[in-house]
Amino acid sequence: MNAPIIDPLQGDFPEVIEEYLEHGVIKCVAFNHRGSLLAAGCADGSCVIWDFETRGIAKVLRDNDCAAAITSVSWSKYGHRLLVSAADKSLTLWDVSTGDKIARTTLQQTPLHARLNPGLSSPSLCLACPLSSAPMIVDFEIGCTTLLPVCVPEMPDVLAPPQRSKCAESGPPFSPAAACFNKCGDLVYVGNAKGEILIVDYKSVRVLALVPVSGGSAVKNIVFSRDGKYLLTNSHDRIIRIYENLLPAKDVLRSLEDLGKNVDGVDGVEKMKTVGSKCLTLFREFQDLVTKMHWKAPCFSGDGEWVVGGSACKGEHKIYIWDRAGHLVKILEGPKEALIDLAWHPVHPVIVSVSLTGLVYIWAKDYTENWSAFAPDFKELEENEEYVEREDEFDLMPETGKVKVSSVNEDEEVDIETVEKDAFSDSDMSVEELRYLPAEPIPDTNEEQDELKLIEARISASPASEEAVQNGHVTDLVSSPQGEMGETRGKRKRKPSEKAMELQAEKAKASKASGRTVREKSRAVGDQEIDESVNGGGDDDDDAYY
Amino acid sequence: MAEEVPSASYIPYVHSQTLTSHAHALSSLKFSSDGRLLASASGDQTIRTYAINLKGDPIAEAAQVFTGHESGISDVAFSTDARFIASASDDKTVKLWDVESGSLIKTLQGHTNYVFCVNFNPQSNMIASGSFDETVRIWDVTTGKCLKVLPAHSDPVTAVDFNRDGSLIVSSSYDGLCRIWDSGTGHCVKTLMDDENPPVSFVRFSPNGKFILVGTLDNTLRLWNISSAKYIKTYTGHANSQYSVSSAFSVTNGKRIVSGSEDNCVYMWELNSRKLLQKLEGHTEPVMSVACHPTENLIASGSLDKSIRIWAQKK
Numbered sequence: 001m002n003a004p005i006i007d008p009l010q011g012d013f014p015e016v017i018e019e020y021l022e023h024g025v026i027k028c029v030a031f032n033h034r035g036s037l038l039a040a041g042c043a044d045g046s047c048v049i050w051d052f053e054t055r056g057i058a059k060v061l062r063d064n065d066c067a068a069a070i071t072s073v074s075w076s077k078y079g080h081r082l083l084v085s086a087a088d089k090s091l092t093l094w095d096v097s098t099g100d101k102i103a104r105t106t107l108q109q110t111p112l113h114a115r116l117n118p119g120l121s122s123p124s125l126c127l128a129c130p131l132s133s134a135p136m137i138v139d140f141e142i143g144c145t146t147l148l149p150v151c152v153p154e155m156p157d158v159l160a161p162p163q164r165s166k167c168a169e170s171g172p173p174f175s176p177a178a179a180c181f182n183k184c185g186d187l188v189y190v191g192n193a194k195g196e197i198l199i200v201d202y203k204s205v206r207v208l209a210l211v212p213v214s215g216g217s218a219v220k221n222i223v224f225s226r227d228g229k230y231l232l233t234n235s236h237d238r239i240i241r242i243y244e245n246l247l248p249a250k251d252v253l254r255s256l257e258d259l260g261k262n263v264d265g266v267d268g269v270e271k272m273k274t275v276g277s278k279c280l281t282l283f284r285e286f287q288d289l290v291t292k293m294h295w296k297a298p299c300f301s302g303d304g305e306w307v308v309g310g311s312a313c314k315g316e317h318k319i320y321i322w323d324r325a326g327h328l329v330k331i332l333e334g335p336k337e338a339l340i341d342l343a344w345h346p347v348h349p350v351i352v353s354v355s356l357t358g359l360v361y362i363w364a365k366d367y368t369e370n371w372s373a374f375a376p377d378f379k380e381l382e383e384n385e386e387y388v389e390r391e392d393e394f395d396l397m398p399e400t401g402k403v404k405v406s407s408v409n410e411d412e413e414v415d416i417e418t419v420e421k422d423a424f425s426d427s428d429m430s431v432e433e434l435r436y437l438p439a440e441p442i443p444d445t446n447e448e449q450d451e452l453k454l455i456e457a458r459i460s461a462s463p464a465s466e467e468a469v470q471n472g473h474v475t476d477l478v479s480s481p482q483g484e485m486g487e488t489r490g491k492r493k494r495k496p497s498e499k500a501m502e503l504q505a506e507k508a509k510a511s512k513a514s515g516r517t518v519r520e521k522s523r524a525v526g527d528q529e530i531d532e533s534v535n536g537g538g539d540d541d542d543d544a545y546y
Numbered sequence: 547m548a549e550e551v552p553s554a555s556y557i558p559y560v561h562s563q564t565l566t567s568h569a570h571a572l573s574s575l576k577f578s579s580d581g582r583l584l585a586s587a588s589g590d591q592t593i594r595t596y597a598i599n600l601k602g603d604p605i606a607e608a609a610q611v612f613t614g615h616e617s618g619i620s621d622v623a624f625s626t627d628a629r630f631i632a633s634a635s636d637d638k639t640v641k642l643w644d645v646e647s648g649s650l651i652k653t654l655q656g657h658t659n660y661v662f663c664v665n666f667n668p669q670s671n672m673i674a675s676g677s678f679d680e681t682v683r684i685w686d687v688t689t690g691k692c693l694k695v696l697p698a699h700s701d702p703v704t705a706v707d708f709n710r711d712g713s714l715i716v717s718s719s720y721d722g723l724c725r726i727w728d729s730g731t732g733h734c735v736k737t738l739m740d741d742e743n744p745p746v747s748f749v750r751f752s753p754n755g756k757f758i759l760v761g762t763l764d765n766t767l768r769l770w771n772i773s774s775a776k777y778i779k780t781y782t783g784h785a786n787s788q789y790s791v792s793s794a795f796s797v798t799n800g801k802r803i804v805s806g807s808e809d810n811c812v813y814m815w816e817l818n819s820r821k822l823l824q825k826l827e828g829h830t831e832p833v834m835s836v837a838c839h840p841t842e843n844l845i846a847s848g849s850l851d852k853s854i855r856i857w858a859q860k861k
Contacts, residue, residue, distance in 0.1 A: 054687075278819060370733070375737060410778065414778060416795060416801060436671060
């Protein structure tokens with residue numbers, strides 16, 4: 001969007017924690033298509049949607065029937081619908097803009113992952129992966145669930161749709177499998193416990209191709225990159241593998257059928273494998289050779305250039321970032337709270353990670369001030385350069401005066417209206433995307449307005465009298481506005497460093513009065529840093545004793 | 547330089563209506579993005595809205611009055627869905643009003659001097675305001691909290707505007723600079739300045755966000771190309787050396803630049819040829835603000851003579 005202006009030389013992955021968001025105990029997160037909204041599922045069964053630009057809460061979806069922890073959230077492609085799966089075996093489909101429940105079903109087992117079909121604009125079809133049975137397609141409109149094959153039976157007749165009982169015989173019992181839709185949503189890629197990737201046409205419930213994963217160990221996660229060109233698998237042998245998708249973007253089913261027809265002489269499983277080898281090729285493998293850790297929530301960056309995997313070994317909060325060529329470029333280390341979920345922003349170099357305590361950490365680039373942006377003729381040098389002056393530098397009348405070159409051709413045609421096609425509209429524009437939820441300003445209450453008038457009067461007053469007055473007056477108004485503001489304003493804090501934040505939190509809660517005055521004072525002065533305001537609060541306490 | 551060269555196909559604008567509801571000078575005029583409302587801000591501490599009925603006679607009819615500010619108002623802005631209005635006032639606050647009912651919803655406190663300019667972003671979840679305290683503040687519409695304070699300039703900030711996708715903010719100031727900021731992070735992206743820096747009284751983005759129209763207090767309007775950081779068009783002939791006179795792009799009927807002027811007229815130039823197309827006369831004092839209707843060939847102008855004039859194309 002502003003690509004031409006912003007410096008392209010800055011690396012594209014985050015480095016430090018910028019902020020954290022809090023709303024109950026968060027279990028899982030998902031960005032919408034553009035990254036303007038972040039949906040998160042909580043342990044109490046509600047789902048909160050943050051406006052990622054203002055970092056404020058845009059909506060809370062609460063289902064009174066469901067009080068079980070949310071296991072996954074998934075957006076529809078254009079952001080109109082949200083699919084939520086919960087620990088009470090239910091799947092709920094929400095309409096985001098109205099906040100109403102569209103549909104709800106209960107499955108046999110708790111779904112761990114549920115994903116809406118990315119190919120449809122208003123999907124009512126989703127893929128659910130339960131803990132201990134085969135992944136299934138759930139259709140909300142018709143109200144039926146279809147189990148997907150997790151393994152290819154060793155029989156020539158592969159076209160018969162495998163029923164549940166058949167699978168239980170040929171495959172190991174309780175075989176967990178991971179599955180995902182491909183980019184256009186007409187195929188499902190299933191990674192099973194035997195270490196194979198099956199490409200399944202879910203409409204006819206047929207396995208069309210098979211790709212064995214080297215090592216043969218169970219596949220735990222399977223994820224596509226945003227552009228559909230790369231596929232990532234996370235296996236039980238602690239290796240993340242990247243596959244290149246050889247199938248074309250459109251008309252995938254037909255290409256697969258053609259591939260199947262062209263393979264002569266082989267049948268059954270062998271045919272599947274041959275077709276499979278034409279669909280995916282192994283590109284890279286990532287693993288941590290030193291600690292051999294299990295990876296959690298691996299995924300691609302928005303542009304597919306980076307691969308990120310989280311590690312929760314020994315309760316740590318580490319994020320590993322590789323470039324697609326396989327080099328480990330960065331390890332981000334967070335506070336000592338185990339990592340449970342991870343998401344990369346589709347557009348910006350921002351990562352969002354969820355810790356076991358339910359906090360959502362936002363990782364962003366560490367910004368170094370770009371001074372030449374403030375003064376265009378200011379050149380930043382890497383090191384000191386010795387300046388050699390011209391012969392006539394100190395002459396009273398230098399020979400070569402500054403020649404003002406006004407070579408502006410003002411007659412050129414200027415176009416103020418055409419806009420370039422957005423790089424991120426990789427889809428047809430016929431469906432309008434839901435990018436933002438309309439902001440509903442929370443009205444000031446009368447008490448708040450009175451308080452603000454007091455503050456306003458004090459802005460012009462001297463700082464010394466300010467503190468004394470604040471302690472006296474504001475204590476009365478503390479109780480009710482404090483309560484309201486605590487609820488209406490979603491908690492946001494900046495740059496936490498663990499110990500410091502704990503101390504500040506204690507101080508603010510314990511001494512409500514001074515905490516309150518401190519907040520007003522900081523607002524009046526226009527200072528955002530909580531560090532400074534808490535120290536100011538300390539001074540206020542002293543004044544009160546006189 | 548300022549010859550009137552009417553081209554054969556040019557249909558001049560004529561005066562259609564005069565509104566004299568304000569008791570003090572007009573400072574700002576804006577049309578809503580659906581073109582159904584016109585808002586005016588004045589030194590009489592009120593904001594007024596008018597319903598625009600293109601087929602009606604008169605075209606503009608008074609709709610609501612918004613009272614509550616304790617000092618004169620310098621700027622007003624509509625949210626994209628025209629449900630809310632934000633106003634910038636000399637009482638150092640920005641106030642958020644409900645358009646339908648005329649009631650005050652929120653007061654945004656934080657600036658330490660007169661707030662001079664205000665604008666919503668296209669998503670209307672953020673408000674940017676510029677003030678005499680030399681900063682630009684970005685506010686969250688839902689909670690009213692100040693999200694960022696940009697150390698924008700070293701002199702009063704005269705104008706702020708968002709580009710069409712809300713990712714950039716441009717700010718101008720009497721210190722002669724125009725700065726472009728990333729609205730998400732608050733970091734300065736670019737500074738546009740020339741060898742001489744006359745105080746900049748007004749700035750706004752072009753509809754596609756690639757150019758900015760800059761009005762300076764040396765009686766000149768310039769169109770700058772942001773990526774090359776050079777100006778590519780100059781418009782002169784009007785008078786602007788004292789006040790913050792606003793200007794606008796008119797794209798409904800050929801691409802034009804419209805601006806107010808201190809010689810009591812509204813000037814209209816053709817964008818590419820820079821020829822002066824028309825001078826709309828009628829006001830008796832400097833014209834402070836002009837607004838162009840988003841879809842129809844309608845111009846509204848507000849002046850120090852306390853009146854708003856509506857100009858339409860002759861049928």
